[in-house]
Amino acid sequence: MSLSIDLLARIAIELQSGITHEDRFQRLIGTLRTMLACDASALLRYEQHQFRPLAIDGLSTDVLGRRFALSAHPRLEAIARAGDVVRFPADSSLPDPYDGLIPGQEALKVHACVGLPLFASQTLIGALTLDGMNPTQFDSFSDDELRLIAALAAGALNNALLIEQLEGYNGLPAPRQVSGDASESEMIGLSAGMIQLKKEIDIVAPSDLNVLISGETGTGKELVARAIHRASGRADKPLVYLNCAALPESVAESELFGHVKGAFTGAISNRSGKFEMADQGTLFLDEIGELSLPLQAKLLRVLQYGDLQRVGDDRSLRVDVRILAATNRELKQEVLDGNFRADLFHRLSVFPLSVPPLRERGDDIALLAGFFCEQSRIRLGLSGVAISQPALTLLRQYHWPGNIRELEHAIYRAIVLARAARPGDDVLLEPGNFALRPQAAIQPAQPLSVSKPASPGVTLREATDDFQRQTLRAALKRSGGNWTSAARELGVNVANLHRLAKRLGIK
Template sequence: MSLSITSLANIAIDLQSGISHQDRFARLIRTLRQLLGGDATALLRYEARQFRPLAIDGLAQDVLGRRFDLDAHPRLEAIARAGDVVRFPADSELPDPYDGLIPDHTDLKVHACLGLPLFADQNLIGALTVDGMDPLQFDHFSDEELRLISVLAAGALNNALLMEQLENQTPAATSAPISTKSNSAEMVGLSAGMLQLKKEIEIVAGSDLNVLITGETGVGKELVARAIHSGSARAANPLVYLNCAALPESVAESELFGHVKGAFTGAIHHRTGKFEMADNGTLFLDEIGELPLTLQAKLLRVLQYGDIQRVGDDSSQRVNVRVLAATNRDLKQHVLAGAFRADLFHRLSVFPLHVPPLRERGDDITLLAGFFCEQSRVKMGLKQVALSDAARNLLRRYDWPGNIRELEHALYRATVLARSGKPDGEIWLQPQHFQLADSEPKSVSQPAVSAPLVDNLRTATDDFQRQIIISTLASCAGNWAACARQLQLDVANLHRLAKRLGVK
């Protein structure tokens, strides 16, 4: 059955109705799935050689959290390059990004696949994908009918992107995903708490106010700081990071303000401090609650007057630095206890931001699990990493005392364990791959190591060593040097062993 003028008109009317962009997109793909008879549809946004799902229908919920790099997904790259409707043959050898991600069809390969690239002024802005289990599912729809759908969808997506730029009042170049050292490229989440946080970030980013970011360990405070800097007028200038908790008091002043040659024993050359490095940019002071009281007074002076003085230097110099600070402590209580200066607290917390813990973010756990599954798939060169329903429910029930950092490590560790003995590279994560307390969601996970059934001693030994390294590395927050110390190994030997076992 072909698409009627009425059905196309209804799509156009739906896309212009006065509802939010998210609801509009959800209605679009739901309607398309009904009209085309597919098993799954998705609307994807394109930027920086990556497709990001905006709305899905008929796909596992964690797909919304996945980010599909073109280099890792040849089908999506073909859609991006095509410039027109793409019909993949049922026997196409290109892997489908949705294999195993259509509920009730997890054991079957997607057979019919349509790709509709979406353009605005000849620039690719997104794509519609429609998939089905029947190889002949879309044969009776003409390319012309499908082009009309892509034009309607492209107009709606382009309007949404323009509105987003106007609301944020930032150039399109600054709204790209935020990168971090762990390659977690953005703040993934659609929960009420995260949407409110993102809104507050947009509000404060364009100002020059100091910001105090609070939240438990592992919630992503550094990511918030990067988002604020990226959305500010200082984005083209440096964002300098300093962990106050890892700062010995003897060198803390030199780290912040620098020193001149001969200022103290060991000062054999001039040193530039973090404030100088961040001049005209942003300085992010992580774990600010650990800063010694003596330095708190000097930091306050810089915030008040903009002057810094290198250790051993009689002259001062002026800097223009925006300070973002983060802590997992209750600084108000520290002020009352006399461990933190009240005047510095008020100077830093001009605009406080609180990052909610993962256990309060509901479905965001599923989205983040999908995000990390895709990252693990790419890092390990696997065809697919998918969550079973039981594993997804386990992750939702767990309390996540280590928050997003713990979830990331848990997904990576589970993928390594599930990969053992799977040469085809299609991984299904089951509850037994996660070292979490299933029956006691409020408890902290314990690194219980269980040796799987194996055919020989070498395999058993490798599996045991692999699990020990992964668990220890997670407890050391990914720090290989600390992991080596805990395991009483030379760090170079640990790296070699980890590579041989597939951990690195």
């Protein structure tokens, strides 16, 4: 069997058709899978020494979220270095990155594998991978035919990247300049909510506007702040982080604005605050809603006039700092309740961003599961980590009160449990490896029954407090310790719930 001119023309036409890049690439690999009779095909984008899937066919959905570092995948490294068609022998000792990731054949190894590196002006921009269970699956196709396919795909991918660059919107996961491990800063997700969030980040990042990032605990607000800073004109300057919730009141002012020697007991030398450290750069104030009202007033002055005073110093210092703030509280309600200054709120929320909770992100759950599987595989030194389709269904159905952070921990814990049950370097995650209940099984809060009156001598206030304490603890237990979810279940504002918990001695 060989590729006819008609079939090659069909590929070319589909790559030039007036549909989105994502759909175009999906149709390309779907066509290739049919034409070449392969069991799986994938189009990968190359950047920063790793491949990331743009479109897949015949592979588990979670593959789209995986990031294949060349250092951890020798077959992909061989494709990246080859410069031409690569045919791996059926008995190759190099592990295939898709072993265990073909639905229905998780226990089988891929036997036939062809890699087509994609170039633009001699620069590697991606790869096409073709895999099959039959060792002789691609023997009838010549290298020249495969080179034609690679050339067509490379042209389409390069055009897509150029168009996205000109439009200023990163719809494809195109490269961003990041320091350190790129995977630690990447925002994984193709859901409508995440695409909209990425668009808004691309709009506001080049400006110097202050940004208020809101979202539940564990949704990835810090990643949003990093993305804004990386795409801003201050990217080569520091991004300074401060968790306002972890600031003791006694040192909060010094942490923000610094102090001079002798300003208070223990001030043995001059010390710069976070604002000075972030001068010309960006200051990320996490959990901004936890700042006290007096400190809010001092923060407002810096935002208004751009000058600050170290604790114990009469002199003013000028600073040029962009503020990114994050909160899991409803700050508008906090303003109405008198717990947050309205003028500071308006200064911070010049451009508000909202990070969607994981339960509203659909198939992003599978992508993130794949991303964390690959990270855990490398961390634990495993050959492969796959998720069965029933396990993926369970992950999609779960409510995820702890959002992405909870998913990451659940994946890592499941891998450890699966490996303990079946020792080996290849791990397949099944539903039993996850201590999760699907969303349908999560019951709404039931009112606690009071079958008898309080004991003699117990006041009405004490009895009421005891009832509230029981109710709050039960809601927190059902939500896995997530305060926002507990507040939603109880029908109260999360800030008010925090204050109630402090009064009742729970927090």
